[in-house]
Amino acid sequence: MLQIKALKKSYIQGAQEVKIYDNLNFHVKKAQRVAIMGKSGSGKSTLLSLISGIIKPNDGDILLDNVSYKDMKEENINDFRATNIGFVFQNFHLVSYLNALENVMLPAKVCGIKNAKEKAIELLESVGLGHRVDHLPSQLSGGEKQRVAIARALIHNPKVILADEPSGNLDEETGIAVMDKLFELIKKNNTTLILVTHSKDVAARCKETYELIAGNLKKC
Template structure:
């Protein structure tokens, strides 16, 4: 479902070339739930950015759902990302001037999905926010914002969800509640999940856990 083949990624920092990945190989199956752990600065967020196509590797190949990113032009890759990938971020990244319903509808509109409003309402109901449809992000708690973000990530039925520390900005009780909802919907829809987390308890909820060490993924 997802294959990373001999990925190389480095950054120029002043005159020094910083190597993040020199020969990274990895694959996961459709519907699999995988956690990725690692120290700060180990490259976890860079890895998600590569998988999403937001940044490009220096060399190697990324294949998602039998489509190689190398075969796509920039505009094609943007369209592919919009229709195949859902995102859940630590800092929510909701549009401040749109209410909860409008935020959830965004990916559906980009993908020209019919009945976007009805689907968004149904998803918000499924995360317990049917009473918050017309509330702006500033009127929502952290847990409510993250539940809106989960609904937004799922509305276009993506092939894969990339979640970057989705409970990182929440207190323990709220974080558990939000993760319960994320995993409930992921399992219900059979969606593939790559979850970056520092929490061993969160990682245990996935089928497999890997640690990113020195640019390589080691199974825990």
């Protein structure tokens, strides 16, 4: 479903080249739930950005459902990402001036999905926020914001969800409740999940766990 082939990525810092990945190979099957762990600065978030096409590798290729990123033009990869990938971030990234319903509807509008409002309401109800559709992010708790973000990530039926520390800013009890809902909806929709986390408990809920060490993914 997802293939990473001989991926290389480095950055220039001052006069030095800092290598993140030198020859990374990785694959994820359809509907798989994969956790990626590793120390801060090991390149976990960079990997999600590469998989999403937000940043480009120095060399190598990424294929999602056999579609190669390598020769894709910028506007094409933006459209491809909007259609095929959903995101759940640690800091929620909700639009402050849009209410919960409007935030969830955003990807649907980009993708031209019909009945976006009805589907957004259904998703908000499924995450227990049917009574909060008109509330702005400032009127929601952290857990409620993250549940809105989960609904937003799923509205366009993406092939893969990329989740970057989705429970990182939540207290333990709220984090567990939010992750329960994420895994429930991922399973229901048969969606592939690639989850970056520092939590061993969260990682244990995935079928496979990898640790990012020195630019390579080691299966735990």
